[in-house]
Amino acid sequence: MENNEEFIKSLLAHFPAEVPEHVQFEADEKALLLSRYIFVSSGKNRTGYCTHCRNTFPIENPIKQNGKGECPACFSKCRYKKAWLGRKALIDTACILHCQKSVLNPSVVTVEWLYASRDYRESFENVSTEYAAVARYVFDYDRKVCQKIEGGSGCRWWTESGFSTPSFLQNRSFMSRNIMHGTFEDGISGTPFQYSGWQRYDYEDVLKYLPLVAKYPSVEILTKAGLDSFVKAKIYGYKTYSAVNWSKSKLHHIFKMSKQDLQMLREKNFVSSVYYVGDFLFNAWVVQQWRKEKSKMNIDELQKNMQIFSVKDDLKTFKFIRRFTSLHRLFNYANKQFEKDEKHFIRRHQVLITWSDYLNDCQKLKIHIDEAIIFPKNLRKAHEETIKRVKHYEDELMRKKAKERYEKIKHYEFELGQLKIVVPYTPKEIIDEGNKLSHCVGGYAERHADGQTTILFVRNIKEPDESFYTVEVKNEKVLQVRGIKNKPATEDVQTFIDEFKKQKLTKKARKAV
Known part of the structure; x- marks a missing residue:
């Protein structure tokens, strides 16, 4: 307002x-x-x-x-x-x-x-x-x-x-x-809401029902048709699968289908309470997709496949795959892959998850997605291959970022007495550091490469290849210094770090870079 x-x-x-x-x-x-x-x-x-x-x-x-x-x-x-x-x-x-x-x-x-x-x-x-x-x-x-x-x-x-x-x-x-x-x-009584059917709702639900009556003609239609469970599902925020057009005023138009399809749906899906609305609306969505696509599949066969592949429980995965193929080809291919590799795919739904992940990997790798890519002969092996390629791609990307980062922070290199600061050149060095010292710095490799934090190594000059202490710097401040198994800095190491801060992290030191 x-x-x-x-x-x-x-x-x-x-x-x-x-x-x-x-x-x-x-x-x-x-x-x-x-x-x-x-x-x-x-x-x-x-x-x-x-x-x-x-x-x-x-x-x-x-x-x-x-x-x-x-x-x-x-x-x-x-x-x-x-x-x-x-x-x-x-x-x-x-x-x-x-x-x-x-x-x-x-x-x-x-x-x-x-x-x-x-x-x-x-x-x-x-x-x-x-x-x-x-x-x-x-x-x-x-x-x-x-x-x-x-x-x-x-x-x-x-x-x-x-x-x-x-x-x-x-x-x-x-x-x-x-x-x-x-x-x-x-x-x-005596208001435009008088004959809206509000009496079918609990009194606190009436407070949510009246605004819906004022906004959507379908709400009153559904209520008077004895289908108030659908309105309650909307009131309670239940999932409706985008299967309802609330702006319509005819019952079959509300469910986005013909009178014949709605009659068939109501005969097969009895809704006795709001708890059954989700199943009805999911099946309504299936019928809508079936009609929209003019699918070759029989509606009963389609609904059976929707059930055995647990589509209702993971509609997001299913919709992603649907972007690449039709309903008929989707289930035909998924069933064949399940039967071909039943030892690997314990449940049919796992085929859809693997397929979705595989197609997502293809997009990450910027592979031209054609017929052969969408329907690999062996889905599991094709996915294993894209996993390797994505990992290699991401590793290369992180290595490139780490090298660029090294050029920006190499001025942190510092020596004093028997100790020195070493700036890591690759993400692998940070991961190895965490493994050798048995602490969690390995998990910081990506954040270091992205510039979210800075990881530095403290080395003994006489043993430059041996991990000794690890330092985290953020916003020109030392956040932590950790040795093997998260051991805190000794007095000598802390003295060295204090001098490092004076010479490298003060405003005067930064201006000199």
Whole structure:
């Protein structure tokens, strides 16, 4: 929004200034019904004070702290509290969800989460129920404005994307939540949402359903057709395989297929709950691909192959291979490779993984991908060959980077007394250093070549080929000095490193390079 403050102000204008009386009644008589106490004074002439009716009366019989009792004035069921005991944790809270029409426009639906509290910590007399709105929702069908705003301390409001449970409640799972079901019927009736089928959804789901109704015609169509499980899948963020066109208003168009195909699909895939939606939509996607490609395969055969190759569990791999071939040829080739090398491919899905990796390697190596490359006679052997070539290619690339890096950092070479700094020339030298000293510097070879860090060797001048200590330098600072098995620097080595820093890593030294 161009002016977020003005937008929030326009949303807040839909809500009444005061908490409605029926909501206050809900708080006192239901949400905070257990927040009724009789505080008993000490001494001989003990009195009780009822927090509900605020009457005081004599107490004759002995009472127990938190014992159950009844107020003789208002007949409320209460708990006894000894007035002289501490109350530092005595605050009762609840959250109330209620719905009502906008005070500005009766065709606009508003929903509000209210935080209700009764605080007895400072005084138990004349305690009132306090209210604070923690989240508000505005659903304007005509203007296609559906927005959630959340409130914090100091009456500050901010917009939130989505319509999930407000952050205030997400951090307070212990708090009582009261949903005023009847208010939704009153708040939605007479608005464009009235006949949308919202009653088929749980009340917190309604907050996500109404924006979908305002945005997509398909949502109401699916709900009224008894296919609300598909809408719930969208509400809950389940995978839908891009098989649904939410903008359409005819059932078969929503599923991107003919009436005949949809009828066939529904006969074979019974969706009794949201948990079966994923299977249905995956099979819908399969039918869509089958029709789009005009595949030679029978649809039953295609669905069987999709199942035995576990395509649903790894659609990304399958889609990558599909870029190079048709459905019919893909499964024909994959089945032959599995049967040819069944000892290597324990499961058929492994054929697709190997094939995808092989084609990806071919792209890395910039091989012209033609028919012979896409369908090698022996997929496993072809993949083993590309693995070797990719490794060689990457090793060569890293060697080239390391040589270029050497030219940039060779000024770090340094001698003092019996020790000297050696700058590595190849990645292999860094890997060998890690192996000889039994520490992890070998894993730094690529980062060194890329310039993310700098690895240097400390050598004894008399034994220049023997690994002694390894140094990591980053941003002109020595991060660590490690010897065999991560042994820290000795006093002599540390003295040498301190002098190296003075002569090579100071601003003055860098200017001299």
